[in-house]
Amino acid sequence: AQKITQTQPGMFVQEKEAVTLDCTYDTSDQSYGLFWYKQPSSGEMIFLIYQGSYDEQNATEGRYSLNFQKARKSANLVISASQLGDSAMYFCAMREGRTGFQKLVFGTGTRLLVSP
């Protein structure tokens, strides 16, 4: 079974609009971490945001927020006020187990295109 599922292969949004990128996960661990990374066409993976399974509040980092719904096992990324530079691939990833065991499993990614 897929550990991380990103059902949207591509998303379009107009500049200055908000967009939600979906991510669902599958784990039996009580302790885990969820990450979002951005990969521009140049290839580097840019860390955006992190949510721990025990964090009670949704993570936020600037224009990025993570809509964490533990019961539904979803960790959607919300980008507010989209910018042209947000056009990229976005990957959701999960770390299972306790802190210190850092192995990540990635989803298949969502390509976001921001139009003027």
Add this chain to the structure above:
Amino acid sequence: GAVVSQHPSRVICKSGTSVKIECRSLDFQATTMFWYRQFPKQSLMLMATSNEGSKATYEQGVEKDKFLINHASLTLSTLTVTSAHPEDSSFYICSAVQGSETQYFGPGTRLLVL
């Protein structure tokens, strides 16, 4: 955030040659480094986990004699693709962890084997 570099950024080589890729953590000491492979339009697949001073742990299906990993110091890990063949052409990307939750990635290396 922490800075991780990779060298070279791209390499073209003939079939049968070996290629070494370096991954460095520039402003922190990395307890663990990871090597990933990414085919076009696909996700990252973990190849191996590298800890300083010990043997790397390879994922299932990854040939350790084909992909040699050396983690010589807390700031440097190298991946050597031995006797490279065209099917080894891919994007190789490393990441490093300081001990926090977050993996910081290098810019990646595009390998093309002719």
